[in-house]
Amino acid sequence: MSRPTKIENIRRECPLQPCTNFSAEEASCTAAPWDNRRVDYPDYLRNDKMPTQWCSGCGAGLVMKALIRAVNELQWDKNKVAIVSGIGCSGRMSSYLDFNTLHTPHGRTLPFATGLKLAKPDAHVIIVTGDGDALAIGGNHFLHACRRNIDSTLIIINNFIYGLTGGQFSPTTPVGSYAETSPDGSLEPTFDTVNVAIAAGATYVARSAVSNPRHVTEMIKGGLAHSGMSVVEALSNCHINFGRRNVSGKPEELIAWISRQTVSHDIARYMDEEQLKGRVVVGVLHHVETRPEYVANYYEKAAAIRN
Amino acid sequence: MSSGGFSTEKPDAELPPWQEMLPGSVLDQAGNSVHRKTGFWRGGGRRPLLDLKLCVQCLHCWISCPDACFILSDGKVIGIDYDHCKGCGICSRECPPMVNAIVLIDEGRFR
Amino acid sequence: MTASRRRSKTKNEVRGMSTQSVPQDRADSDRSRKEVVLSGNMAVAHALRQVDPHVFPGYPITPSTKIMEMVASFIANGEMQCELVAVESEHSALSVAVGAAAAGARVASATSSQGLAFMWEMLYIAAGSQLPMVLAVGNRALSAPINGFSDHGEAMGARDSGWLQFHSESVQETYDNIVQAFRIGEDRRVRLPVMVCLDGFVLTHTSENIFLENDEAIRNFVRPYRTEYTLLNPDRPVSYGLGDPPEFYMEHKMRQQAGMERALQVIEEVGAEFGRCFGRHYGLLDPYRMEDAEVAIVILGSEAGRVKNVVDELRASGKKAGVLRIRFVRPFPDEQIVKHLLPLRAVAVMDRSYAPGAVGAPVFQEIRSSLYEYRGGAPHVINRIYGLGGRELRAADVRTIFSELDSLRAGNESVPAIRLVGLRGEPLPNWRDQQAFKMPVGQS
Numbered sequence: 001m002s003r004p005t006k007i008e009n010i011r012r013e014c015p016l017q018p019c020t021n022f023s024a025e026e027a028s029c030t031a032a033p034w035d036n037r038r039v040d041y042p043d044y045l046r047n048d049k050m051p052t053q054w055c056s057g058c059g060a061g062l063v064m065k066a067l068i069r070a071v072n073e074l075q076w077d078k079n080k081v082a083i084v085s086g087i088g089c090s091g092r093m094s095s096y097l098d099f100n101t102l103h104t105p106h107g108r109t110l111p112f113a114t115g116l117k118l119a120k121p122d123a124h125v126i127i128v129t130g131d132g133d134a135l136a137i138g139g140n141h142f143l144h145a146c147r148r149n150i151d152s153t154l155i156i157i158n159n160f161i162y163g164l165t166g167g168q169f170s171p172t173t174p175v176g177s178y179a180e181t182s183p184d185g186s187l188e189p190t191f192d193t194v195n196v197a198i199a200a201g202a203t204y205v206a207r208s209a210v211s212n213p214r215h216v217t218e219m220i221k222g223g224l225a226h227s228g229m230s231v232v233e234a235l236s237n238c239h240i241n242f243g244r245r246n247v248s249g250k251p252e253e254l255i256a257w258i259s260r261q262t263v264s265h266d267i268a269r270y271m272d273e274e275q276l277k278g279r280v281v282v283g284v285l286h287h288v289e290t291r292p293e294y295v296a297n298y299y300e301k302a303a304a305i306r307n
Numbered sequence: 308m309s310s311g312g313f314s315t316e317k318p319d320a321e322l323p324p325w326q327e328m329l330p331g332s333v334l335d336q337a338g339n340s341v342h343r344k345t346g347f348w349r350g351g352g353r354r355p356l357l358d359l360k361l362c363v364q365c366l367h368c369w370i371s372c373p374d375a376c377f378i379l380s381d382g383k384v385i386g387i388d389y390d391h392c393k394g395c396g397i398c399s400r401e402c403p404p405m406v407n408a409i410v411l412i413d414e415g416r417f418r
Numbered sequence: 419m420t421a422s423r424r425r426s427k428t429k430n431e432v433r434g435m436s437t438q439s440v441p442q443d444r445a446d447s448d449r450s451r452k453e454v455v456l457s458g459n460m461a462v463a464h465a466l467r468q469v470d471p472h473v474f475p476g477y478p479i480t481p482s483t484k485i486m487e488m489v490a491s492f493i494a495n496g497e498m499q500c501e502l503v504a505v506e507s508e509h510s511a512l513s514v515a516v517g518a519a520a521a522g523a524r525v526a527s528a529t530s531s532q533g534l535a536f537m538w539e540m541l542y543i544a545a546g547s548q549l550p551m552v553l554a555v556g557n558r559a560l561s562a563p564i565n566g567f568s569d570h571g572e573a574m575g576a577r578d579s580g581w582l583q584f585h586s587e588s589v590q591e592t593y594d595n596i597v598q599a600f601r602i603g604e605d606r607r608v609r610l611p612v613m614v615c616l617d618g619f620v621l622t623h624t625s626e627n628i629f630l631e632n633d634e635a636i637r638n639f640v641r642p643y644r645t646e647y648t649l650l651n652p653d654r655p656v657s658y659g660l661g662d663p664p665e666f667y668m669e670h671k672m673r674q675q676a677g678m679e680r681a682l683q684v685i686e687e688v689g690a691e692f693g694r695c696f697g698r699h700y701g702l703l704d705p706y707r708m709e710d711a712e713v714a715i716v717i718l719g720s721e722a723g724r725v726k727n728v729v730d731e732l733r734a735s736g737k738k739a740g741v742l743r744i745r746f747v748r749p750f751p752d753e754q755i756v757k758h759l760l761p762l763r764a765v766a767v768m769d770r771s772y773a774p775g776a777v778g779a780p781v782f783q784e785i786r787s788s789l790y791e792y793r794g795g796a797p798h799v800i801n802r803i804y805g806l807g808g809r810e811l812r813a814a815d816v817r818t819i820f821s822e823l824d825s826l827r828a829g830n831e832s833v834p835a836i837r838l839v840g841l842r843g844e845p846l847p848n849w850r851d852q853q854a855f856k857m858p859v860g861q862s
Contacts, residue, residue, distance in 0.1 A: 106507075106536075139506060180486075323669075325668075328666070333547075334656060335656045
């Protein structure tokens with residue numbers, strides 16, 4: 001796995017510890033002492049839409065804040081950022097963020113985003129979806145967006161369940177988990193989002209978890225800065241529909257459960273297969289600059305034909 | 308009764324009325340693709356001619372024809388089904404060079 | 419449970435469904451039926467539990483998710499033998515349904531709004547292949563703009579896909595319709611898929627007292643599923659979904675049309691048999707106080723209850739008003755509707771869907787064209803489009819429509835032909851006003 005220097009820098013700034021002692025402060029990121037840059041969240045939010053409709057303690061809010069911090073740190077012009085979201089709890093993010101936003105039908109985020117990016121190549125296209133949106137109903141689009149390597153950032157908030165519709169099992173629901181549609185435990189094997197994205201051709205693939213919001217920020221920031229298809233899977237907590245039936249209905253306990261399973265890429269490389277069993281590796285898991293980016297390629301070719 | 312393929316090239320009077328057709332365009336017969344004559348594809352191409360005097364009955368043509376156009380009788384090739392031959396020329400290529408019993412002739416010369 | 423007690427219940431309860439004709443001995447002798455409180459989704463799920471289809475493919479969508487969830491829990495509890503396939507999208511859900519039905523399985527599914535829109539391609543495949551199946555549709559407005567509430571937009575869009583289409587007024591009727599839908603769709607004369615529509619939230623999420631019939635009785639009524647042409651039958655191999663050349667395609671469409679036309683009779687037969695078995699009689703239409711009516715509203719779905727309330731009020735004050743509720747949009751029972759409408763002086767067709775650029779909404783169009791043969795003797799027909807995206811229809815709105823009908827009857831030409839009920843702001847001045855819209859209909 002290639003590890004470019006840029007990502008090395010990020011890692012030095014943000015040494016990720018496998019988080020076994022979860023503290024409430026860690027979830028509320030603004031209070032975290034290591035968050036050196038002050039962020040005026042209201043600048044990036046549609047404040048008339050606040051508070052959000054997400055359940056209290058929902059990880060989607062943490063991801064939204066991480067996204068705001070990432071954009072803030074890159075000092076991007078708000079008018080140059082386009083958020084595309086689909087249907088599901090994650091889909092609400094386009095209503096709350098004060099960027100150019102596009103709310104699309106279930107699963108169709110990536111084709112809408114492709115059109116957007118091709119029409120406005122200068123825009124920073126950020127796609128926010130859930131696991132059901134990106135991997136089930138929009139699974140085919142996910143593969144092809146990765147294959148084309150379009151310069152955009154796909155943030156998959158993976159909460160292991162269809163949250164908005166009330167807790168049906170999704171392509172990432174762990175085998176044996178209870179859901180509304182699997183009262184005896186889910187039988188279906190899950191997608192490994194990261195490996196699917198790598199195999200399909202995405203050029204920046206990272207995984208993170210809301211148990212470490214600063215890490216989510218860094219992963220998203222890396223994806224935004226990367227030119228090409230960036231996929232960031234953010235493991236998130238749906239304590240209402242997933243946790244309540246499986247781990248715990250309390251957000252802090254479910255986040256701690258996620259945290260216990262994650263292990264940093266830095267540490268994971270010193271672990272053998274036996275030790276890694278049941279652990280989810282987080283960090284930048286794939287980053288290459290070798291594949292041509294589609295939109296730039298397209299405009300280059302178009303210009304060549306015109307001349 | 309359903310058509311099971313494309314044009315049957317039959318006059319209207321020979322086709323069944325709707326009452327006699329199965330619901331949902333279901334087909335309950337097998338092997339009726341033989342009724343679908345694809346030989347017209349050869350129109351702008353080439354027609355294979357088989358010289359039985361030269362043929363050594365190696366059956367290479369029979370096994371390699373994608374459209375099963377070589378007619379067998381008692382295990383021997385006796386001719387080519389031009390109703391279904393699309394003129395790909397694989398048979399001519401597969402015929403052993405020492406034998407060369409199949410030649411490709413421009414279809415236009417037959418029309 | 420007596421008929422009088424039943425009549426005292428909520429508006430959507432049995433009133434419209436000819437309970438007056440329930441043979442009391444039949445209703446009282448059947449001790450095994452239960453009166454329970456169920457929402458529309460739960461009633462559909464219970465009907466499916468009792469019918470126990472072989473395959474249920476599903477994908478969650480508000481407001482009909484609960485159906486799939488309950489089917490899952492029934493299966494987990496061993497109350498159903500059905501296979502639940504939780505697929506990755508509605509497109510796949512109906513694809514699974516088509517595959518299973520072609521293999522000879524009895525299939526049911528449930529969806530709503532965008533889900534039905536995403537099933538579009540497969541709707542035509544199911545109907546064109548004449549594969550019976552039952553789809554519960556919790557009606558919800560289509561995007562964009564995204565809206566989670568009830569209207570009939572998606573169902574009206576699918577009305578020409580070749581599916582039979584039920585519209586239910588109450589939870590009880592939804593339950594009964596699901597049971598009947600299997601019999602009607604699977605009838606040899608029909609052999610078509612059936613959509614059972616229930617208004618999102620108004621029926622799917624609202625609880626009512628309903629009669630849950632005995633499991634055995636429902637199973638006996640629905641009968642074991644028998645098909646003639648199935649895949650995986652070595653004695654009679656068949657192929658589905660073949661290419662159809664121009665000289666056959668039209669004949670296959672005629673087979674579908676024949677199924678639709680015969681369905682009119684089958685619906686009445688099955689409705690009558692249902693009445694004999696369970697005491698609730700159904701026909702193609704549900705006329706309410708139409709016997710001597712002079713003005714009437716034609717309506718689909720759950721809001722019929724509100725209109726019936728207003729009709730009761732008007733009747734009490736001496737006005738001869740009525741309601742004609744249509745239970746089936748496909749096949750469209752034009753002859754029966756015309757029979758009811760011809761004696762009237764003015765009719766308002768109330769559509770809960772909208773067809774931009776068209777001459778009125780879908781049901782209005784069909785009723786007007788059905789009445790064209792009777793121009794001269796036909797009543798004035800106007801279109802009132804209501805409740806789009808879950809907008810509430812108030813009793814006052816219905817009273818206004820009835821007063822519009824009265825003034826139309828009195829020869830007032832200024833009554834608009836088409837109007838969105840409850841729309842804020844003046845309608846477009848050139849938008850199909852009565853003058854621009856004048857047709858021979860209603861000019862006697």
